[in-house]
Amino acid sequence: MTADDGFTYDRLSVDDAIALFVDHQSGLISLVQDYPPGEFKNNVLAFADIAKFFGLPTVLTTSFEDGPNGPMVPEIRQTLPDATYIPRPGQINAWDNEDFVRAIERTGRRQLIIAGVVTDVCVAFPALSAVQDGYQVFVVTDASGTFNEAVRNAALARMASAGVQLMNWFSVACELQRDWRNDIEGLGGLLSTHIPGYRNLMTSYSAAKGVKG
Structure with a gap:
């Protein structure tokens, strides 16, 4: 695809990006089978360190944490103690929670960098909703996990077809850094x-x- 086909390379910007951690919860993490546990934890904490290093506004959210999903993984909150924290009472799609959406709107930023558990639900649902509402959405694929690679690939294909941009944490860091x-x-x-x-x-x-x- 060329510029004549309508393509523009919209780079991540430290001035317009916000980091979103969706449902990295102690119970849900046990469902992640498409990455080895140690590798996945490293990827998630790398994304947290990126948000901290670049000073990105950050929103952490959980779903029904008093139930089997469990609380947010403590290392994320320790790395990002000043992040906005939204415990959702039950909404599966974080975009259905008004506090979550308002927290994003208050930043005035339009580039959403999302990671979460599980990829096909907790990431895909708000990513698709945000695209529909006019946001640029970037999913950190290796800081998001699900049941197996087949489920992951189907979820990524679904999001990509809607205009979501797929990246890994390393490429997010490099694109924000620029130089x-x-x-x-x-x-x-x-x-x-x-x-x-x-x-x-x-x-x-x-x-x-x-x-x-």
């Missing part, structure tokens, strides 16, 4: 925390920088 020179140590430190191999790059970089200094 390594903005803060190579800061972003590099974040990446090395969540990508063991990247730690080697940062070690080499720091060593080389020390020699030059």
